[in-house]
Amino acid sequence: MSFSQQLRQEADHIFEACYNHPFVQGIAKGHLAKEQLIHYVKQDFEYLNAMIQARALGMAKCTAREDMELFNTSIGYILNSEIHPHNNFCQVAGVNYEDLQGYQLAPTAQHYTRHMLSASQAGTLGEIIAVTLPCPWVYLYIGEKIMKEYQPDNTHPFYEWIAFYGAQEEPRMNAYLHRLDELAERAPKEEKARMKEHFMLSSQLEYMFFDMAYKLEDWPVQKESIGAAD
Numbered sequence: 566m567s568f569s570q571q572l573r574q575e576a577d578h579i580f581e582a583c584y585n586h587p588f589v590q591g592i593a594k595g596h597l598a599k600e601q602l603i604h605y606v607k608q609d610f611e612y613l614n615a616m617i618q619a620r621a622l623g624m625a626k627c628t629a630r631e632d633m634e635l636f637n638t639s640i641g642y643i644l645n646s647e648i649h650p651h652n653n654f655c656q657v658a659g660v661n662y663e664d665l666q667g668y669q670l671a672p673t674a675q676h677y678t679r680h681m682l683s684a685s686q687a688g689t690l691g692e693i694i695a696v697t698l699p700c701p702w703v704y705l706y707i708g709e710k711i712m713k714e715y716q717p718d719n720t721h722p723f724y725e726w727i728a729f730y731g732a733q734e735e736p737r738m739n740a741y742l743h744r745l746d747e748l749a750e751r752a753p754k755e756e757k758a759r760m761k762e763h764f765m766l767s768s769q770l771e772y773m774f775f776d777m778a779y780k781l782e783d784w785p786v787q788k789e790s791i792g793a794a795d
Contacts, residue, residue: 567742567746567749568745568746568749568750568760569698569742569745569746569749572695572698572760572761572764572765573702575761575765576699576764576765576768579765579768579769579771579772580702580703580706580707580768582772583703583706583707583771583772583775584706584707584710586772586776586779587779588601588605588775588776588778588779589707589711589775591779592711592723592726592727593714593715593717593727594715595717595721595722595723597723599657599658599659599660600781601778601779601781602654602655602657602658603654603655603658603660603665604777604778604781604782605654606651606654606655606658606662606665607665607666607668608668608670608671608674608774608777608778609651609774610651610665610666610668611667611668611670611674611678612670612674612677612678612774613643613647615678615681615682616643616681616697616700617640617643617644618682618685619681619682619684619685619693619696619697620636620639620640620643620693620697621636621640622682622685622686622693623636623685623690623693623694623697624636624637624640626689626690626693627690632690632744635740635741635744638737638740639737642737646729648662649725649729650725650726650729650730652725653723653724653725653726653729654723654726657722657723671777671782671783671784672777672782672783672784673770673773673774673776673777673782674774674777676770676773677767677770677773677774680696680763680766680767680770681696681697681767684696684759684763685697688759688763689748689752689756690744690748691745691748691749691752691756691757691760692756692759692760692763694741694744694745694748694760695745695759695760695761695763695764695767696763696764696766696767697741697767698738698741698742698745698764698767699764699767699768699770699771700767700771701736701737701738702738703768703771704730705730705731705733705736705738707730707731708727708728708729708730708731708732708733709731710731711727711731712727712728712731712732715727745760
């Protein structure tokens with residue numbers, strides 16, 4: 566069993582929990598509140614900015630052009646393609662995508678982005694791949710499973726979102742899985758342990774991100790509350 570297969574096996578319960586989360590099931594069944602969709606898009610836009618930065622940090626550490634292309638392809642995909650599922654949510658919510666950009670990160674989103682950027686700044690190429698891998702892998706898993714179990718068609722309100730993540734002919738993380746396995750083969754024991762730790766924490770934070778969107782998570786003390794006490 567390869568290193569990436571071991572990681573996926575150990576995180577299987579988290580991937581399954583993500584699929585069964587009420588936010589993801591709300592996507593599958595076509596029932597989410599407008600406020601939940603908006604909160605998700607606000608936070609995911611900023612999260613994906615951090616993902617781009619993490620991948621850029623990986624590119625800066627590359628010495629081989631093949632690795633540079635790996636990170637460059639991913640960055641281009643996020644910049645040019647992942648706006649489509651966001652626009653699907655915005656269309657259903659009846660809001661403009663541009664109006665949901667530049668918002669403060671909620672606690673879970675901030676934790677996730679800081680975790681990802683910290684590991685990418687201090688870590689090796691293997692660690693950068695490991696910390697950023699759960700996001701595309703979880704989304705592929707839940708997208709494919711929704712397509713199989715619910716068989717949505719283009720009348721489904723979230724069909725574009727589901728099809729974007731679940732109907733990919735060639736999963737875009739395959740190149741990352743292959744490269745992670747190559748790096749893990751020659752990585753020292755301590756580095757492999759860090760790769761696993763980063764991967765598992767990012768997997769947990771994927772679940773928490775869905776929970777954040779579903780519960781409209783925000784900071785507990787708001788500016789208005791402080792002013793009311795003056």
